[in-house]
Amino acid sequence: MQHDPARPALESTPTAIPFRWREVRLITGLVLGFFLLTHFGNHALGLISVEAMEKGRGWFNLLWRNPLGTVLLYGSLLIHFLMALQALYRRRTLRMPWREAAQLLLGLSLPFLVISHVVGTRIEWSLTGWASGYPEVVRNLWIRAPEIGLRQTIALIVAWLHGCLGIFFWLRAKTWFSRYALLLYTGAILVPVLALLGFVSAGKEIARAPDQYGSAMRVASSAAETLARINMGLSAFFAVLIVGTLVARVVRRTLLQSQRVRIIYPNNQIVSVPLGFSVLEASRIAGIPHISVCGGRGRCSTCRVRVVDGEEGQPPPNGQERGTLARIKAGPDVRLACQFRPVHDVAVVPILSTSRNGLTSLVRGGKAQGQEREIAILFCDLRGFTSLAERHLPFDTVFILNRYFEMVGECVENAGGYIDKFIGDGVLALFGLKTSPQEAARQAVDAALRIRAGLTALNRQYASEFEKPLQIAMSLHAGSAIVGEMGYGQATSLTAVGDTINAASRLEGLAKDLDVELVISQDIAVRAGLDLSTRERRTIPIRGRAAPIDSWIIPEVSELAR
Template sequence: MTSVRGKPAPDSGSSEIHLRTREIRLFTGLVLGAFLLTHFSNHALGLVSVEAMEDGRSWFNRLWRNPAGTVLLYGSILVHFLLALLALYRRRTLRMPWREAAQLILGVSLPFLLVGHVVGTRIEWALTGHDSGYPEVVRNLWVLNPGIGARQSVALLIAWLHGCLGVYFWLRPKSWFPRSALLLYTGAVLVPVLALLGFAEAGREIADAPGRFGTPVPPSSDILPAAGPLLYAAFGGLIAATLAARFIRSVPLWSRRVRVFYPNDQVATVPLGFSVLEASRSAGIPHISVCGGRGRCSTCRVRVLDGHQRQPPPTPQERGTLARIKAGPNVRLACQFRPTHDVSVVPILSTGRNGVTALVRGGRAQGQEQEIAVLFCDLRGFTSLAERRLPFDTVFILNRYFEAVGQAVEDAGGYIDKFIGDGVLALFGLKASPQQAARQALDAALRIKAALVHLNEEYASEFEQPLTIAMGLHAGPAIVGQMGYGQATSLTAVGDTINAASRLEGLAKELDVELVISEDLASRAGLDLSDRDRRIVQIRGRAAPLGSWIIPRADGLGR
């Protein structure tokens, strides 16, 4: 397939290269993060003593100053910086959310902030053999040159913040991230705080006893004074060359433009090669992108209304993400879709009212894939019961039933998603492990059955026949998030797991039993049902059948 003017359209080979560069950049970033973590941990030993810092430094040097550690560390620094410049070059527009801009600016500024420290420690050691220990370094930065020490502390904090932003963008789309976010944030704050406190404590210890640690004189070197300016010039030249290459590339591209049409008569006219997300940003059109345009999430997806046929096909990364969410044929990821002809699109996730504000808040407002357990329950024969009663009586009975079910679900640790007629959908595992969620759902089913028995006894004189119930239990992945419009927005879940649980509740009705439990939930709950009737259930829209256990009476399971 070719694009306009005979240029080849992006193929799978180039997209694979892009994916590999992201993976390499992530790996090198993690190496640098590990270096900072061990470096800060060494600083934090200053809270014990300067001697403890020196003892820790011996282990630190064994890790990072051996040949393999040296190649890994400095190779990662160089490769990470070059890949950052490559990412800067590939950006079609410099308009971006503030978090992405902060990560980019901090990363580009780091070499200039750290050159002095690297020259005074690692390069000096490599050229002269003089190994600057903590007493000498802390004396120079705390006692003799506190201004340089303050600048160095700021540089290390910027390096840590840059790394934390990178890890945040990497982990944010993960389903488990919200459950671990508080712990990760706490660690991200404590590590630099303890490091600075350790450095300050070591500085006070050396200032109070200036003669205790000696004053070694490092050997001189004719090359060392020139190392700093050379590194500044090299990094500055690389950045300037990248910006110049961006400008040279953009000149011919502006002569070949495509138009992206949005709802409400909005149009973005951009050079050929821009992604739809970049087109939105360049035109100032709000467009959601949780992962920062890296193709790791699907929040930027758009539905192509017109002009789909002549566009380049999705890249492997885009196809994988779209397949994961089971997107339709006309759905594309805006961050990966680079139209070669005019195209009309509509963002699927709204940026109005609830859309942007909810996504900015983060957490479940964005919608996350999460392993949960689901309970569907429904009164059997309630329609015929309601037909023979006054509306007031029907409402009274329903409210008492809903109260009993709601109390049972909450006591078991679950969350009432919604009431549907005389049915109830409950979710478990929003703040628990999948195993615990399955046990909670099973406990809720038993509590509901017990509550219904009590309700039948309490109103026996009012019912011609006791109320009976059908329940379905299933566990698996679902998208959990704030959904709805205006005041009707609430936390809910959608996906195959919800549909399957509803189908199991319907099967319970068909078989005239109280409970049907999927094998997935029984396995997670550690429930042995091998002596029960097993059925294979076909779920509409689900490729694989679902193994399920038939439970005629829920209270027969016991607690």
């Protein structure tokens, strides 16, 4: 395939990403989320008293009922909804992961759930000057029309779920998200729960002493009719927008049905789609496995493909795609499948593998009794992973780690071992849970050889991803340890503890310090029947351990095979 010499490589593309509409959608979503947070916080004050709710409402109105707050709130609401319709229209297929579908459906249903509440509070205040306080609103929703109160409760939950899903999609790529995920999930649950409890508490308080909070304010019949027409008009407006978007999709599909594009995948898989479909959408329609960690939003590069034929005449990358590809220093023939919409037949090859990233535990079942056993331990760790993570997008770093963990897990299991745990970019594996100490030592050595060969294959497969090949540091040690089910609840798993585990960890750290691939203890060498007399030998003092460990230094693991 010949490339256009006038087309610059993406490596030279500036990394500055221009202003994009998805930032507008994010900002408007955050504004609406902050409004919900303050609104629900005001509801939660009902746990104290109705008077506390009223005092909180004063601060709430000060924030949101001034001209700037009004424009910011309702402008964000309208822009966010219109951009959701735009995203719905741009989709060439409605096949999507369930989380994306849930967020879309919740967002589209939300206006119909909250219109009557907005009309009965904000718009009524604008027309009549009457500001319904919490006593009036709670009396209406709790005593007079509990069915409307139930609808508002559903609206509260729907709005909060929609916002939480949006924030999840935004934050899950952040490196710190996993550390604070539990705290964020807890807050996401507590906020609506406290708001509902506050509303229930206020409703019961007013029901016990209805006269204490004054009589209900009656709206004039003319104003009531006007509010009813506004309610109906707003509902019709949003319904027309949604139906119009769906009709526009059908019209577009009909017009483009005669203009089809063939996308050719490896193994001669051919997918014919209407003009305007992205490569990722074509993969989803045909059921072809295609990685897209960020959900097809162009926030990662995991869906990228290499164009092997038909590149000429295709639309160039947009700003979002160009910025992502520039950040990973992709070549000129690489495109993001979620953003690339070919205008004529094209042949592509997904760059990242879609093989499984789950690991099958070899030793599961039965109740471990916490027995002492003679086992062999393998520690392995990636060297220079911090700098690797700094050069890649968070999603891509996770993908690389999963490929590495998959490779190590398969090597350990195929050698007869058991993965104890993953620690950062490190792996702890156990051998000898069901075999003799000698067999366990031989299995551990076999696993180390397999891992080294697997790392070579991984470096070859993803050579374009790494500025320099991945390197590994490993240690092998043997001795007695307590093996059993440990942990609490769902976090219980089979593991091993003891001085042998600590010593193996220290040996792995020594391998890193010496910049070698493997440090193997004398215990493993003897049990496995290895002759390492020609290798460098060291006596290693272990912190917290009285006796040092005799160990062999192996610069390259492949030397063991010889």
